[in-house]
Amino acid sequence: MGGTTLTRRRHAVVVGGSLAGLLSARVLLDHFEEVTLLERDGFPGEPVSRPGVPQGRHLHVLWEHGRGLLDGLIPGLESDLLAGGAPDLRLPADFLWLTSGGWRRRFDTTRMLTFSRGLLDHAVRGRLFGEPRLAVRTGIEVTGLTGDEAVTGVRYTERGDAARAEELMAADLVVDATGRGSHAPAWLAELGRPLPRETRIDPLLGYASRYYAIPPGHDPGWKALYLQAGPPEAKRTGGLFPQEGGRWICSLSGAGGDYPPTDEEGYLEYARGLRDPVLYEAIKDAEPLTPVVSFRRTAGHRRHYDRMRSWPAGFAAIGDSVCAFNPIYGQGITVAAASALELDRMLREDRSTRWFQRRAKRAGAGAWLISTGEDRRYAETQGPRVLPHTRLINAYVSLAVRAANTDPDSCADMLDVLGLAKPPTSLFRPAALARIMANRSRPPEAAPLLPEPAAR
Template sequence: MSNRYSEKRAVVIGAGMGGLPATQVLADYFKEVVVLERDILPDDATPRPGVPQGKHPHGLLGGGLKALCDLFPDFSSTLLQAGANSLDSGLEVRHEYPGHEPFPARDLGIATFTMTRPLLELAVRRRVQERPNVVFRDGCRVVAIGATPDGKAVASVSFRNRDGELEVLPADLVVDASGRAKPTLDFLESTGRRMPEDTVIGVDFAYSTAVYTIPPDATPATKVVVTMPKAPEESRMGIVLLREDGKWFAALGGRGADTPPAASNAFTAYAASLPTSSIYDAIKDATLHGHIEQFAFPESRRRHFNSIYDFPRGLIPIADSVCRFNPVYGQGMSAAAQEAVVLQNLLAAHASDVDPLAALGSEFLSAIEAIIENPWSLAALPDLAYPDARGKRPSDLEESIGRHMAIIQAARHDPDIHKQLIEVLNLLKPVAALRALEVTPTVVGEEVKT
């Protein structure tokens, strides 16, 4: 099969969890892929300023692992060698929903890993760095994407290099994995195009994350514990997750003014107020390492770039640049990897076209709508249950929430429903799989006694 990209250069903005998988697939086709990253990339698994969320726990869902394994052969071995902990999602994750007993531990055949976000990113980056036609330029902040004279296509990327000098790099394709889409939005504006329509859910969510050594007698029975809030009356939730270094992340979250604190004693007290005592019991006598880190997440935002009919040729926004999900559900990195698989398929489909870039960007933006819709709709349901959440509510919201709670209840007793639910929550199956299940909806707000 001919490869009509083979004389072209692609530039990727951002070496995060969207940019790295995209670089991997571009490297199969393009003569050169240049990754421009504003941070100096560390040689070890330490957080960096351009990814401030890297200090908080990041769960890799089964669907995300599958996508990464599709892109990087034998990626599970890469993670194990890097020190990640294997995780069986049915046996080693305890989901606590108020009013429901936790699901029984069951072998559902859904495997993934726990680790810090910097370790995962480093493992992916090391694999991408093996590619001979990939050039990493770190310490390089992109300032603009340049257009062809007619404004129809991208032509270059301008950036400040490590020495602060302005460089202009010609580019046939630009992938914007900067997280906030600023280069793409600036390009659209400077070429006279309209902005994308956005769907927004205002959640006003805040995180506080601590790292602990937990004494052996208090160590959680599972590698991950997720305590969900008693929505919509209360918003406090928590996660504990085992890191690669044997320490534990404990993250607490709350909405609106109910911000989890950064002071150690107040943090423990907040944990004690969660609907179950699992997290409090784990951390009350644990040794705290360093500071408690905070992060504010005001809104989930989905940019419908596919609604722009004259979307520029050669421009591809990806991952958080297209959609920032509420981090509570742990979906962003997995969706990003799944989007890279879509890009891989489209690159292959167009490789022998006379003009392989002609429709690539617009087809990509349409194709990822289905990828994004899945996690977006899973998160929208619990988020919009809060009266203060800003966003358009579907007319059947209460009914859908009642049905979702009924599925959670049924999953306790029915291993098949349990498996389907966890597969959907892990982005291994579409939400539609849950719609096909026969359950009796519960009334919203009703506590299911067990």
């Protein structure tokens, strides 16, 4: 059946310098004599985006639960982010937030960090790359795995050198962290393993983002704007969040093929078409700092490695290589951290790599359920047919959203689920259910201009 425990722990190889790859390397250093990180691109010396992170120039947030997981894996990371200028926001007190069920009152419920992806990755690398037992090699293209019943290493070439022959690197454990574009299914097929079944759900959603300078003296009573879509008809979402350097990142997105344009006039006109003009009014006279950049690889996929009849020892897939979901919900960082902790548990408890694949699926289960459930609200979404129970769940979630808009305890319940501190099933527990039903008939709030006077 494969997937036996590791017999040696001398050398581990991580393929891919994604956040999941960096966190995997951090964990492996606690269990192996040497760790090698192989990345096809380079790593910048400054906190800027890089080509190997295609979604890196768009909006990133870190929920409170993920913040704790990350700082546990890399002590001091949170202080580095704050020192780098990452805003620390009260959620939703600092937000003007239009949900699918109306405006949300501004309770002081939890916290959220916002930052550029460049700052986050730079801070992680700064804490990690000084470790002498970690070898970092860039410009490396991994072409396959070596081994049979167990993976024994990788095959690779120097990127851009077509004449150079493949080389081999031995490893007791190989971790694939190459993200959405992972070639692991083909690598496993070369070893005679059947290809895993894959579930794919595509809401046909596209992003367009740019930075703006926050106007001097700007103080409208909020620090961040979040105008959500109102499916199935209203497909557009807009976020305007502060980041380090005294700037806003504005990310506009549209589902069902309603993609935001990247030209100046079209971008502003698209923002004007959001469910409320407040974001458009904020940016129409603000100073743009960058061109508009787009991103459309937002389909969710789930590779069911946990269901394969035969899984090799010495190989693990993590992060978006296993399960990627619509990034609009801001849960990828938290899932990457949770998955890295499962990798650590596998090694501490001497579990098999097959066991890890089951745990990796579980680490992303909540985010998958939330994102795909919301994505299925659009008629244009591509994927398996929508089952009746999905429609019932979505109807209940709509009631939960409305309750969270006006009731502080329901808001805390909802944010715990969105931030992955609690599973989505927690919304069905008796206390949460009672709050949701008690608030189901309350009328939607008008746009609140000030936070709640009494913090929770």
